Structure formats: C-alpha cells, structure tokens
Amino acid sequence: MVEKANSGHPGMPMGAAAMAHTLWSRFLKHNPKNPTWPDRDRFILSAGHGSALLYALLHLCGYQVTLDDLKNFRQKGSLTPGHPEYRHTPGVETTTGPLGQGLATGVGMAMAERSLAATFNRPDFAVVDHFTYGIVGDGDLMEGLSHEAASLAGNLKLGKLIFFYDDNHISIEGDTSITFSEDRAARFRAYGWQVIEVADGNDCTAIAAALTFARSDLEHPTLIAVRTHIGFGSPAKQDSAAAHGAPLGADEIIKSKNNLGFPTAPDFLVSDEVYAGYGEVKERGLKSEAQWLEMMLAYKAKFPELATEWERRLAGELPVDWEKSLPRFPVDEKGIATRAASGKMINALAEILPELLGGSADLGPSNKTLIDTATDFSAPDFSGRNIRFGVREHAMGAILNGLVLHRGLRVFGGTFMVFCDYMKPAIRLAAMMGLPVVYVFTHDSIGVGEDGPTHQPIEHLASLRVIPNLNVIRPADANETVAAWVAALQRKDGPTALILTRQNIPTLAEIAENAALKVSRGAYVIIGEDERDADITLIGTGSELALAVQAAATLQKEGIKVRVVSMPCWALFDHQSKAYRDTVLPAGGRRLVIEAGSSMGWHRYAGEKGDIIAIDQFGASAPACELFQQFRITVEEIVRRARAACSR
Ligand SMILES: Cc1ncc(C[n+]2csc(CCOP(=O)(O)OP(=O)(O)O)c2C)c(N)n1
Structure with a gap:
C-alpha cells in the first residue's frame, strides 16, 4: 500500500501485524456487516500513522473496504486516507494521528461503556458489555497526554480497557533511547494498570495468552507491552528509523517478501487461505450480533421503558418537550x-x-x-x-x-x-x-x-x-x-x-423574551430594530453588551440614532440567510464593536468604516472593575468612539 501510494508509514504495520491479527481474528467482538452494532468492542489505532494496518484488517474482516480501496491508499477521495478518519471509513471508530489522543479517547469510550452498563444492564441482560482495545506506540507514550489519560484510567479501574504497546524502540529520529529511557511498564503499573510483557512480537500464542489474561482482570486496565521490530522482515530497514515513514523501495519489498517466505507477485495478494480464515470472523460477528438482538427482544419485553430510553439515547434524540421547564431569569x-x-x-x-x-x-x-x-x-x-x-x-x-x-x-x-x-x-x-x-x-x-x-x-x-x-x-x-x-x-x-x-x-430586559430563537441565529438586534438607517450600530458580546446598552441610552439622548446588536456566535450568524444578516447589519452603516479580547477577526463584522474597542495586549492583576477602566472597556469609551465615528 505504502509503496503504491509512494508515501506513508510501512514500519509500524509490519511490526505490529501479529498482535493486530491475533486481536482482530480471535478476540475482537464485532460484526463487519454492521460497523455500528452498539455492543461491539471498540478498537483504536492510537498510532494513527500505521493506518495501512487498520485498513488491511478492515478489508480482511469484510468491512466495506475493498482491495481497490487499499490500492488507492492516501489518494484523493479514497476510503483510505493517510490517517484514519471517523465517519469516512466504515469500521474506523475515531480519527487518530495526533499522537496520544487515541489512548485518551479510548479511556472515554471505556468510561462510556461503564456508564451505560450501570444504567441499562440488568441481571441476565448485558445490554452494554464490551471491551475497548487499541494500539499505542512510543510516540503516544512520550506525549504528556498519555500520562493524564492513563492515570485517570487507573484511578477509575477501567478493567475493560486493553491497549497494546508497540514497543519497537524506534521513532522518527532514531532509537528511542535518545529521549525515552524510563521504565514504561513500571510507569503504567504505578498508574494502577496491569502490565503484561510479551517478549516476541510475532509470537501469536503468547499474544493470545496475554489477551486472555488481560480480559480476566476487570479491576485494572491492561497494557500489553509487546517487543516488536519496526519494518519486521525488511533485511535492510528492520529496526531502523528508515522503516518509519517512507516507502521501503521496490527492491527492498521483493527482498522482504522473499525473507518472509511470501510470493513476490502479484502485488496486493491475499491468499484464499487468509480470506477463508477471516471468513470465520464474519460468521462469528453475525452470530454475536444476532444473539445480542435476540437478548434485546427479551429485554424490551421485560423492561419496555428502559428499552425505549436506550433506543432514544442511541439515536441521539432529546426527550420530547425537553425545553419546557428550563430556567428563566428575571430582568x-x-x-x-x-x-x-x-x-x-x-x-x-x-x-x-x-x-x-x-x-x-x-x-x-x-x-x-x-x-x-x-x-x-x-x-x-x-x-x-x-x-x-x-x-x-x-x-x-x-x-x-x-x-x-x-x-x-x-x-x-x-x-x-x-x-x-x-x-x-x-x-x-x-x-x-x-x-x-x-x-x-x-x-x-x-x-x-x-x-x-x-x-x-x-x-x-x-x-x-x-x-x-x-x-x-x-x-x-x-x-x-x-x-x-x-x-x-x-x-x-x-x-x-x-x-x-x-x-x-x-x-437584560432586551434579551428576556425568546432568547433561544435569537441566540440560535448568532446575532440579533436588541435596540433599534426598525432603525435600519441608524447613525451607528453597536455590536457587543458577553459582558460588553450591557455596556453597549448603557452607551446607547446616552447617545440617543444626544439625538444619535443607535442600534445595538448582540452577537453571541459568529458561526451561527454566518449560517443565516443573507437577507437575515442584512437586516441585522445593513450594508454600509457605521459600526462599533466592543469585546474584551483580541480584535482579530472582528473587522469582518465591523466593516470598512467600522471601529473596534478590544484588548490587543495581555491583561494585568487588579480588581476587575479597575481593569475595565484601564483597558478602556467602558460606557464612556463607547460613547466617545461612537460620537467620533458619527462626526467623521
Ligand atoms: C502529537 C504528534 N506529534 C508529532 C507527530 C508526528 N509523528 C508521527 S509518527 C511520529 C513518531 C512516532 O514514533 P512511534 O510511535 O515509535 O512510531 P513508529 O516509529 O514505531 O512507527 C511522529 C513524531 C504526530 N503524529 N503527533
């Protein structure tokens, strides 16, 4: 795949293939025909640069990823982009690539599993009962984020979280010993994880035994640290950084295939034997989900309210009339x-x-x-x-x-x-x-x-x-x-x-009514709605809107026609029709923006003739009311700048 794409990361997939194969072919509970089965095990390739490995597994298991998709690895519009992308490729559970995030995302998934199990499971009805698996590499574990996430996972005793550590001693700049010499196993044990070490990354029996052991301990998350070899099988590049992020080269591919006892042609060969082996995965997946669905039918009969709630929540629907009893605040x-x-x-x-x-x-x-x-x-x-x-x-x-x-x-x-x-x-x-x-x-x-x-x-x-x-x-x-x-x-x-x-x-009195509708539009007029030919429009957000309202009162007394616009959300406003946007900010009018933060970006809304009261420097330590004076986020400043704008 990497060779054909002429870019990508061959080393990690070659080194981690055995652990991934063992997990996906023998342990992972999933139904490739239905990648969204709610009780499937989750799998996260935290080392997302090894995406070729994940795509190959998805293809072998029978997800909607064809051999042609593998041939189109990293190409425009393909199902197999450079790093795994959620909602893009069936079976990809989360977008990965920024190292460390996959591990923490997995912690979140394992927490969700526990939370939903606590709500919906009943004796003999395991509605939610799955593992969260993944693979981290050295880069993931170097990132500070991995400390944060692993520490919390240990504290929460997330026993159904199991990560492989692709311990290949190599990252981009060479041997990891140049930067990374702590005892990783001891570190994870200290977090409260169970750590299992596998000495030979190609020993599928040892890997399977480790997985079995990991799954039997529901009190501790598990790190299975597997000593692997980046670019395994490549005579010239195994165990070197050269295998990390560049194609091996056509000659080296032939040599590697010879070395591993694989046929050298054609490219993209999957033997019937391999397809047959993975056929069993498909069968098992169909059967597992069918059993779960059968259980859910009985669950629905026995716990109809819970079952309805489960369906609502999975669909991501809010309850009917949920907005009826929300807080309202008096002026x-x-x-x-x-x-x-x-x-x-x-x-x-x-x-x-x-x-x-x-x-x-x-x-x-x-x-x-x-x-x-x-x-x-x-x-x-x-x-x-x-x-x-x-x-x-x-x-x-x-x-x-x-x-x-x-x-x-x-x-x-x-x-x-x-x-x-x-x-x-x-x-x-x-x-x-x-x-x-x-x-x-x-x-x-x-x-x-x-x-x-x-x-x-x-x-x-x-x-x-x-x-x-x-x-x-x-x-x-x-x-x-x-x-x-x-x-x-x-x-x-x-x-x-x-x-x-x-x-x-x-x-504010001006906001009290219909706030939800108004805010959903991103910006709306709170004073002077009919004054489309106002002398000036004041635009405020957050704490500065009240200042704009006060300033407007002063300006109006002076005979200046003022509009005030509340603009809580640019993005929502940008999505409104042009007609609506024009009613809020009529073309050509003078505008003054007030916001206690950087002015960056406000010029788009202030317009050519506009002015911006903002803070383009760091703040200071003092009581807040004094700081608003110091940084001139005040009613007086708004009045002064509005007057000046109107006299120009
Ligand atoms: C947060 C973040 N920083 C940097 C990178 C760029 N990057 C991709 S892979 C990699 C090295 C990772 O080393 P390792 O996990 O050992 O992967 P291996 O060499 O075994 O493939 C780096 C620095 C990244 N993807 N994410």
Missing part, C-alpha cells in the same frame, strides 16, 4: 455571572436529560459544572454523573470525544477559558469528527481580575473562533446562557464552546 440590574447561570442550567438539564454527564478539570466549584443531585463517576459507582477529570485538560478533551463517540451520552467539560489552549488538539478533533461536545469555559476576560494576565484570556476567543465547525457562543446574560446551552444540545454535528463570565453581569 435584574445586578444580575448574575453567566457561569452561575450555566450551573443552574446544568442542574436543570440533569433532571431532564439522564444522558447528560460531565465535569471539570478540577475547577468544578468555579466552573459551576457540578450536578448537585448526582454522585461522582467512580470505580464503585459508574452510574455517577459528576466526572472528576483532575487537572488534565488535554485528556479531558479527548475523553469527552470518546464518551460521545461511543454513543448514548451527552457530555460537557469545564475549565478556565484561558486553559482551553491545553485542550485545543482534542477540541480540533471533536470539530473535525462532528461530535456534539459542550465546553464550559468560564472566567472569560480581564473580568477574571486579581489572578492577573496568566489567567485572563485575550487571544482565546479569536483562536477558538477560527476552528472550523466549532460554535463559540459568548452569551451576554443569564437568559442568553440558557439559550446557548439549548443551541449546544440541539447540535448533532459539532462541538460548542460556551464562554462565560466569572463576574456578575446584568440580566
């Missing part, structure tokens, strides 16, 4: 912090949506992410809905992806907004995979105050907004916060970041 000048409004919303939602669970990276009390009536998700109590992620933002991001990928759950994860950078790679994958994860990012600007510039997001809004398919919603008060949650939960095809204040902000 109030003192108001409430949007993080607090979000906390009330989470608690209201927890009553309505049993599938909702989540937590924070050790900031639950600050992020207001705790569900008051729920217990912790923990080894003795997997029915718990408060996930304690610990100070592990990156793992939290990838675990959230795994929880959603499994299906059956809706999830959220919180941290201080400034630390969203620690989880960006996982947010990016959620957006790429179209997963409806909700991020609760609180403490959203210099409003953080005394904690100072390290804790005050400046460039973060801009950097989140540029991620394709991520909806970034910065609500302007408590009712917009409720509406933002509604928009996030209604989404099925991508994640949403909620950007919330630490400090109280007024609950």
Whole structure:
C-alpha cells in the first residue's frame, strides 16, 4: 500500500501485524456487516500513522473496504486516507494521528461503556458489555497526554480497557533511547494498570495468552507491552528509523517478501487461505450480533421503558418537550455571572436529560459544572454523573470525544477559558469528527481580575473562533446562557464552546423574551430594530453588551440614532440567510464593536468604516472593575468612539 501510494508509514504495520491479527481474528467482538452494532468492542489505532494496518484488517474482516480501496491508499477521495478518519471509513471508530489522543479517547469510550452498563444492564441482560482495545506506540507514550489519560484510567479501574504497546524502540529520529529511557511498564503499573510483557512480537500464542489474561482482570486496565521490530522482515530497514515513514523501495519489498517466505507477485495478494480464515470472523460477528438482538427482544419485553430510553439515547434524540421547564431569569440590574447561570442550567438539564454527564478539570466549584443531585463517576459507582477529570485538560478533551463517540451520552467539560489552549488538539478533533461536545469555559476576560494576565484570556476567543465547525457562543446574560446551552444540545454535528463570565453581569430586559430563537441565529438586534438607517450600530458580546446598552441610552439622548446588536456566535450568524444578516447589519452603516479580547477577526463584522474597542495586549492583576477602566472597556469609551465615528 505504502509503496503504491509512494508515501506513508510501512514500519509500524509490519511490526505490529501479529498482535493486530491475533486481536482482530480471535478476540475482537464485532460484526463487519454492521460497523455500528452498539455492543461491539471498540478498537483504536492510537498510532494513527500505521493506518495501512487498520485498513488491511478492515478489508480482511469484510468491512466495506475493498482491495481497490487499499490500492488507492492516501489518494484523493479514497476510503483510505493517510490517517484514519471517523465517519469516512466504515469500521474506523475515531480519527487518530495526533499522537496520544487515541489512548485518551479510548479511556472515554471505556468510561462510556461503564456508564451505560450501570444504567441499562440488568441481571441476565448485558445490554452494554464490551471491551475497548487499541494500539499505542512510543510516540503516544512520550506525549504528556498519555500520562493524564492513563492515570485517570487507573484511578477509575477501567478493567475493560486493553491497549497494546508497540514497543519497537524506534521513532522518527532514531532509537528511542535518545529521549525515552524510563521504565514504561513500571510507569503504567504505578498508574494502577496491569502490565503484561510479551517478549516476541510475532509470537501469536503468547499474544493470545496475554489477551486472555488481560480480559480476566476487570479491576485494572491492561497494557500489553509487546517487543516488536519496526519494518519486521525488511533485511535492510528492520529496526531502523528508515522503516518509519517512507516507502521501503521496490527492491527492498521483493527482498522482504522473499525473507518472509511470501510470493513476490502479484502485488496486493491475499491468499484464499487468509480470506477463508477471516471468513470465520464474519460468521462469528453475525452470530454475536444476532444473539445480542435476540437478548434485546427479551429485554424490551421485560423492561419496555428502559428499552425505549436506550433506543432514544442511541439515536441521539432529546426527550420530547425537553425545553419546557428550563430556567428563566428575571430582568435584574445586578444580575448574575453567566457561569452561575450555566450551573443552574446544568442542574436543570440533569433532571431532564439522564444522558447528560460531565465535569471539570478540577475547577468544578468555579466552573459551576457540578450536578448537585448526582454522585461522582467512580470505580464503585459508574452510574455517577459528576466526572472528576483532575487537572488534565488535554485528556479531558479527548475523553469527552470518546464518551460521545461511543454513543448514548451527552457530555460537557469545564475549565478556565484561558486553559482551553491545553485542550485545543482534542477540541480540533471533536470539530473535525462532528461530535456534539459542550465546553464550559468560564472566567472569560480581564473580568477574571486579581489572578492577573496568566489567567485572563485575550487571544482565546479569536483562536477558538477560527476552528472550523466549532460554535463559540459568548452569551451576554443569564437568559442568553440558557439559550446557548439549548443551541449546544440541539447540535448533532459539532462541538460548542460556551464562554462565560466569572463576574456578575446584568440580566437584560432586551434579551428576556425568546432568547433561544435569537441566540440560535448568532446575532440579533436588541435596540433599534426598525432603525435600519441608524447613525451607528453597536455590536457587543458577553459582558460588553450591557455596556453597549448603557452607551446607547446616552447617545440617543444626544439625538444619535443607535442600534445595538448582540452577537453571541459568529458561526451561527454566518449560517443565516443573507437577507437575515442584512437586516441585522445593513450594508454600509457605521459600526462599533466592543469585546474584551483580541480584535482579530472582528473587522469582518465591523466593516470598512467600522471601529473596534478590544484588548490587543495581555491583561494585568487588579480588581476587575479597575481593569475595565484601564483597558478602556467602558460606557464612556463607547460613547466617545461612537460620537467620533458619527462626526467623521
Ligand atoms: C502529537 C504528534 N506529534 C508529532 C507527530 C508526528 N509523528 C508521527 S509518527 C511520529 C513518531 C512516532 O514514533 P512511534 O510511535 O515509535 O512510531 P513508529 O516509529 O514505531 O512507527 C511522529 C513524531 C504526530 N503524529 N503527533
């Protein structure tokens, strides 16, 4: 495959073939004819650069991946792209390639399995009862993320999580000893994992024995550390970095095939014997799912309500009328912090949506992410809905992806907004995979105050907004916060970041009615809707909208015709019809944007004649109200700049 594509990574697939074959042909519970069977075992190739191995397995097992698809490896439009892509290739459970994320995503899947089992399983009815398997390489284990994820998995005693470690001692720059000399087995044992070592990566009997042993321990996740040889069989390139990421070369391929006792021609040869062997996998898969379906029929008869709930949750549908009893906040000048409004919303939602669970990276009390009536998700109590992620933002991001990928759950994860950078790679994958994860990012600007510039997001809004398919919603008060949650939960095809204040902000009269509809449009006029020929339009988000409203009152007294637009979400606004966008921001009008963050990107909405009040430098440590003065995010500044704009 790699040779034909003239690019890719041959070494990992050649070295890890025996462990993958043993798992897929003898242990993995899956039905290639139905890659979405809910109780299948999950498999994650965390070392995603070894994608050729996964595609070959999918083909052999009878997934909809043909020999021609293998021949088209890495080509435009093929089913077999460079790295595995979720929703692209049947049987690929998650997108991998960014090293370390696959392991953490697997932890999320194993947590989902435990959570759903705790809810739906009954004696003699194992509705959810599967393993989560995967393969990590040296690169995965070098990444800090692997520490975060493995530590949490050990703490949670995720005994049905089993990863192979492709321990081949080679990465791109050569022998791993140049950077990576700790005792990996001891490290994982210290996390609370069971570690099984297999000395010969081609000993299928030893690998099978390790798998059997791993599966018998339901108290500890297992790492099966297998000593492998990158590029196994290649006379010139085995055990060298040369086998990692470039084709071996036509001559070396012939030599390798000779060395391994394979026919040298034709290319892409699968013997009848191999197909016949994997035929049994297909048969077994069909039988396993049929048995499960039969059990589910009996389950449905015995537990009809549970069965209906199971089907609803798997389909990702929200309960009928779920929006009927959501919190509403009275107009109030003192108001409430949007993080607090979000906390009330989470608690209201927890009553309505049993599938909702989540937590924070050790900031639950600050992020207001705790569900008051729920217990912790923990080894003795997997029915718990408060996930304690610990100070592990990156793992939290990838675990959230795994929880959603499994299906059956809706999830959220919180941290201080400034630390969203620690989880960006996982947010990016959620957006790429179209997963409806909700991020609760609180403490959203210099409003953080005394904690100072390290804790005050400046460039973060801009950097989140540029991620394709991520909806970034910065609500302007408590009712917009409720509406933002509604928009996030209604989404099925991508994640949403909620950007919330630490400090109280007024609950505005202009927003109180129909907030959900308004926020779902991304931007809407809150003052001066009929004034299409206004002298100036003020555009605000989050805590700055209330300042714009106050400034508008002053300007109106001076005879200036003002419109005020609340713009909680660029992405939602960009998806509206041109006609709607033109009613909100009529062409040619003067505009002034106010947001306590980087101005980057706002020029698109401010227009040619527009002005932007923003913060393009790091913040400072002081009480928040003094910082808003210092950085000129004030009513006076808005009035001054609006007047100046109108006189130009
Ligand atoms: C986060 C991240 N950093 C860097 C890379 C680029 N990269 C791909 S494979 C690799 C080396 C991985 O080494 P190892 O896991 O030992 O793979 P092997 O050489 O055994 O194939 C690197 C640095 C990546 N894919 N993801």
